[in-house]
Amino acid sequence: MTANMGAKLEDIGARKTVTGLLKIDEKTTAEEIAAYSVLNRKGYSKIVQNLDASNLALVSTTLPKNDCFNGCALWKLLKGKYTGSDLVAQSSALDHFLDLEFSNVGSFCSAIRLSNQCLVLANVLKDDQVKIMIMLRKLSRNQFQSFRDIIAMGFATETFELSVKRLESYAVFNNIKKEASPSSTTQATMMSTTTSTSKPGVLCLHCGKTGHHTHNCWVKYPEKAPKTKAAHLTVQDNYAQLADKSSSDSNGHFTYFRTPNGNCYHLDNCKFENVKYF
Structure with missing residues (x-):
């Protein structure tokens, strides 16, 4: 008998009755026989409530009808199935x-x-x-x-x-409910891989480069481009635009800028006062 099942039968006082430790003989009084019968039935119910589907099927097909609600007979049946010599x-x-x-x-x-x-x-x-x-x-x-x-x-x-x-x-x-299944993890990895690799397929209709749309094209809208070299290195989605000669030089530095009044200028067109240009 398992410690768990033994404890459950002990809680209702039926452990000795079900396992056969308590026996009835000619000296047993009518009151003791009645108490034995009650505990035997309770023990039967407690065992049945803790059986799995296969053992329930065994009991329903093997246990004689005369032994229905007989905890001692049920215990002998289960013990016979799982006998140590088998x-x-x-x-x-x-x-x-x-x-x-x-x-x-x-x-x-x-x-x-x-x-x-x-x-x-x-x-x-x-x-x-x-x-x-x-x-x-x-x-x-x-x-x-x-x-x-x-x-x-x-x-x-x-x-x-x-x-x-x-x-x-x-x-x-610790609020642990369910273990993540390997299949769901694999599926999530595949989804993330597909998402990350699908971005370069986007084509800008304005400049013809991949990785961005027309609405955030740096060639069409220079003001949207990063203003520093460090910013260039952190931008991923539109990095292909850095190679566009019309908006940047050979080092990838952008040559357009916009003044606070909204006008857009190329650096070659900028002239400073009191400076002589050759």
Whole structure:
């Protein structure tokens, strides 16, 4: 019996009844028999509520109708399926535990609890510390690295069920809902790559260069161009315009400027007072 299931049955006082530790004999009083019957039915309900789909199917098709709501009979049926002498059952339970994958905290914790129940019933992988280490390896390092460190340093000797509860609490406290899937990450990377590589295909109808539209063409609108060399180096979308000889020199320095009154001039046309030009 798993620690989790045992604790749940113990909470309702049905653990000894369901597992057969408490037996009825000729000395048992009518009141004790009545109490035994009530606990046996409660134990049956508690076990059924914690079974996975495959075990529910087993119970519905295998358990005799006369044993309906008989917790002791249900326990014997499940224990018989996962008996320690059944190598096939042991292998199946171990494979299921090892093959579990993390998708989100809620479903992962439920699945690993049920898988651990199968391990205990099959009498395989009894060491809780080994199971805890296997569980930690299934968690994402990005989201659960600190949790892995906490368990490894301070709680490596506690029970498997307590470690699962700590995982649930950690996820709630840190607002961890779902692990990003590799496919979505790949898709996002492809989308960003496509977006970044599609920009050079834009063609300006005014100057015939790629990488910008007519409305922000520096040839048509010189006032929109960067005014310093440093600014040129930080501009990416319209960098192709720097090679335009009509708006810049061989070094990429722009030769147009606009005065505060709105007039646009070429540097060659600028004359300063009291300066002699040759």
